[in-house]
Amino acid sequence: METGGNSLPSGPDGVKRKVFYFYDPEVGNYYYGQGHPMKPHRIRMTHALLAHYGLLQHMHVVKPVLARDRDLCRFHADDYVAFLRSITPETQQDQLRQLKRFNVGEDCPVFDGLYSFCQTYAGGSVGGAVKLNHGSCDIAINWAGGLHHAKKCEASGFCYVNDIVLAILELLKVHERVLYVDIDIHHGDGVEEAFYTTDRVMTVSFHKFGDYFPGTGDVRDIGYGKGKYYSLNVPLDDGIDDESYQSLFKPIMGKVMEVFKPGAVVLQCGADSLSGDRLGCFNLSIKGHAECVRYMRSFNVPLLLLGGGGYTIRNVARCWCYETGVALGADLDDKMPQHEYYEYFGPDYTLHVAPSNMENKNSRQLLDDIRVKLLDNLSKLQHAPSVQFQERPPDIELPEADEDQEDEDERWDRDTDMDVDDDRKHLPGRVKREYLEPKDTEDLKVECAREMDMPFMETACSNASHPGAMSSVDESSQKKLEQENINKPSDPPYEMNS
Ligand SMILES: [Zn+2]
Secondary structure, rough: OOOOOOOOOOOOOOOOOEEEEEEEOOOOOOOOOOOOOOHHHHHHHHHHHHHHHHHHHHHHEOOOOOOHHHHHOOOOHHHHHHHHOOOOOOHHHOOHHHHHHHHOOOOOOOOOHHHHHHHHHHHHHHHHHHHOOOOOOOEEEEEOOOOOOOEEEEOOOOOOOOOOHHHHHOOOOOOOOOOEEOOOOOOOOOHHHOOOOOOOOEEEEEEEOOOOOOOOOOOOOOOOHHHHHOEEEEOOOOOOOOOHHHHHHHHHHHHHHHHHHOEEEEEOOOHHOOOOOOOOOOOEHHHHHHHHHHHHHHOOOOOEEOOOOOOOOHHHHHHHHHHHHHHHHOOOOOOOOOOHHHHOOOOOEEEEOOOOOOOOOOOHHHHHHHHHHHHHHHHHHHOOOOOOOOOOOOOOOOOOOOOHHHHHHHHHOOOOOOOEHHHHOOOOOOEOOOEEEEEEOOOEEEEEEEEEEEEOOOOOOOOOOOOOOOOOOOHHHHHHHHHHHHHHHOOOOOOOOO
């Protein structure tokens, strides 16, 4: 498999990158409920692997600052954020109308600490964007982030707040153009929708399409208004393997980098596209999945790596550990080191697992047609007269923070927050967003107000039926339950999709 792709200048050594890794030791304790496939414990398992592979010492390990209400409200509606802050398993029975309105209860259950969970994973992604904006690192990683389905005023597909949209808004303060790439098996609908009518963010999603959650992501959905040709969708079918996947990923992303020239890249690394995922139906190996990271890294553009889906959690941990190694330029031994979750990885106790022999339903013809169609769309973008690529303004230069302080008290520059115009709350289907672009430390702000027509944006809150009674469990029994669930080879069939 080719690994090339440097169409932009290499870094000084061509291999190593400075990496910031965001991790909150509490994140593994959040628990969606018994039988729910989304398990934050996988983030803790990933962290344990990173520690025992000796990777933590090669990164700046940062505990994220919790995102505040106002940080979340840069994208989300005030009343939705207030609801997330106030709802608890004990009070939810009195809030049935609100639960339905915000699509909380089934796929997206109310659980203990829900709001601090949202603050934690959003804080990591926005914190990563801030570090990249300051030029403090080449790559920032937040495996707890990547919750791409959340909408402005609605939870969806196990996602409550959209940390990706918030991180991209942060990057847009410094970068004229930001690229979003999504390799989760599900369409990155929440992020696409947020930026569907702007030419400052290009979204590219590779996903299973056809009778599959969330149902969007048709190849013909290309963006709207100023954003026309700035949304790319790559619809795929069951059983896609490494070679087929890369036969699309590299030509398409190579062309995107050439014509869009982003100042920063956000890569959502959802691991439910791996072979053997509990909810997924693709057949990628970990190396095939990580090849996307390797390829995007090769362009030497500030890179934010985020998590996402991934429901066979031993493979999620394997994947994100390996991809952290790719970010660092480190080779990892296939033989796994002993660590506290070692028993999850039997019987082979290896980092890599072989893909299956399942049928690849993506014919060569189908793949060729998709590639031709998307490259054609990109050529229209290249020649569109309205498209003017400019040099991006210089990054804000701040003195390097004292590393000893970073772990516990990492703060981002709150004062340069972008505000979302209040009009959007009162005008269904119309969003007016102001981009404030700090040009230097003097807080010089260039206003670049944009009117965005989003007739398709206002989605009615979907019909969530009443939540089942949820018993609250303490942390230690949660963890035990968690492990019991994981160790059961046959979990009860889970009907929800994400
Ligand atoms: Zn997914």
